[in-house]
Amino acid sequence: MAMATWKPERALALVLLAAAGFSCGSEATGESALAVVTTIGFASRNGEMVDAIDVSDGIDLDARVGGDADSCRKVDFVAPDGRPGIDNQFTYLFEIVEDMAEEGTIEGIVQGSINNGRLLMMIDLEGVDDWVNDDDVTVRVFNGAGRPTLGSDGYIVPDQTFDKDPGSEVSVGHGRIVDGVLETDPFEVELPMAFFNVFFDLRLQNARVRAHVSPEGVTDGLVGGGVSIEDILGIAEMADAMQEVQYRPILSTILPGFADMEKVGNACTALSANLRFESRRAFLYTTEPPPSADSSADGVSED
């Protein structure tokens, strides 16, 4: 995990590293569209149940339904649209943290950071021959930079132009569009996130993206993957250093009970997590950005 690296001044540090099925430098043909993420937040249970199974938005990350030994017997959720096998154990942790903090605090900090340009996640779809069904599209994910203009709805206005964050790597991969929904193969994602009042890079292992697309690009969807217990405890430790409330002792006790991914020996070492996002069409400047000082220093939130 990249959690030890504080990057408070960076825009969204999302890096898709090449995983199975991904290749770099491919030349795509067809149409393309760039989008900037305008909202992002953890997917959670919605309080409903179907056949005694909790309903939660998310993705079937392990391509299995149920709670077998490889999932450390953790029961999957069912999606609001009826998709089974949803892996989203992180929702329990999120609910606890929301209780300890105040409801909406976490998402409020994240949204504020998106709106002021600290967290700009750009998703570029290339090589799209058909925006409804296409079995081979190229996905590029990188960080944007720039100060966004907000629309009358309070979110980043569509069709704005940004720079690519010069410090951001571009991850290139493949996916497919099925009935207007983009589905990617597993890959590794790092999402800059605000949690416990600090900024950190949240790494999702074996992550997948499931998102609606239109000719204007990715419009909304989910990104899910495994978050390691070690990473979460590290984040808590950093937070504990700045406040009276100590999260790490509590979390170290309860987290193993939620883990459902990345089994090592008899224990799962990661929690499945899903983030839902919305995005709008955007552009990149065609000229190089002027040089600017990198102001990364610490990860303490200004809030």
Added chain:
Amino acid sequence: MTTSARALCAGLLLVGLGCDGSIGMREPQPEPEQPAFEPQPGPLRRLTATEYRNTVRDLFGPDIVVPSSLEEDQRPDEHGLVAVGVSTFSVSSAGVQKYEDAAYSLAEQALVQAEDPAAFVGCTPGGTVDGACASRFLERFGRRAWRRPLSPAERDRLVAIADDAAERTGDFHQGLVYAVATVLQSPNFVFRAEVGKPSPTRAGWNELTDYELATRLSYLLWSTTPDDALLDAVAAGDLTTPAGLEAEVRRMLEDPKARQGLRAFFDDMLILDKLLETSEIQKDPTVFLHYNAEVGPSAREETLRFLEDLVFEREGSWGEAFTSRRTFIDRTLASIYAVPAPAREGFGAYEFPAEAGRRGILGHVSFLIANSNRATSSATKRGAYIRQVLLCQPIPPPPPDVDTALEPSSPSAPTLRDRVARHLQDPTCASCHQLMDPLGLGLENFDALGRWRTTENDVTIDPSGYLNDGVAFDDAAGLAEVLADSDLAHDCLVRTLYRYGTGHHEVASESAALRDLQRSFEASDLNVKALLLALATSDALRFVLPPSDAAEVME
């Protein structure tokens, strides 16, 4: 059809100005015999707010803070020129007070609050009262401010004011404050008198004095007071000969202030000042995410930069004002146009791709946003603007007691074309609306904010229309081509510039001068810079009638 709609249409018919539907492209026909040109009395023109600001900056320097509260400019009608309005309306009592407040504010900034008032004055006083220093300063300052040399009596009176005030306040520069404020409150500063003197060559006409002519030229070409070089040229008699006048006009057109002058003209003609008033262009925030307070000023700047580039950088044809795909946009406008911003800060040049439907000023947000409703586009407003501002064809306003709101969209009338159809089908409405709606419907691919769209309420938009019978177009790009080729549009620019330069609506006896300018404009391949030169050196700008004469307004 509702009763109110019938009343509206009937009212439009009764007003009866230019609603016979016969207006269109100029057909080749024998030249009617033109009466000889005869000028009109020169108006008494108050400086517009723009002219006042530009003038004050030239007098005091670029750092002067010009009071924002000045007498409000008025247009003689919705689409008329401020340049005509300022010779039509008198100054209000509140306006007089504002001029006084502004005069003292400006004088105190330059003479009391400035770090080195002596640098502004140009001499160091020998004591609290120094009549010689005050006289030199006031003579120089007064010449620029009143656009002519002060008479000895005028100068002495101002010096006396300065001396007296200096004595009372115990401060030389404080004394000058009162004299400078007097200069700035004087009608000689606030108004431009264009009376002239009896012409030695044209019986019954007056010829502007060279200083009056220089003032006309300066406000026409620069939108500000004459510089010292122009006043020196007048003093040397250079403006008395055609060659001398042309040389001076050419110098003025090459001066950077000519861009300021051109911007002021198009600001007035195209009613771009409306874009600075948020209340005039406010859009429904639940419909238009992009609208904010920056949109109006950015949109105005785009159009002004585009025209400045067209006229001075490329010296292109006026037709390109309608057809050009090149423009200048910032991040705010780029997001509305849904194109990559060409510059990170400020404005950059951008050329829309050929397949884009956006062309010229009618594709600019400035026009589209200002001629729309709060939540919907308006074919009638857009068409009326094209007719009146770009083709100089008057259309009467609807009667004030008539509800002009269209019915909301419905499954049976999903598009604006459907909703305005009754205007075009009912003969009583069509007489006027056929002049507006078919033009405006050509721009239906642009919503009320100027964003491109192909559907309205999920129905494909039909953007076809016509200028008049026989001159049809398929879409906005087609409309642009029609206007670019339209003699009416070419002549309208000439007519509007003429009104701007002379400060009045032309009358029948001036048609020969207009015709000459229009021919000259066509001969120059619609070069606006050449048109400015032609007007500035024409008899129409030099001659006026003595104030007692009047003539019938020509429309």
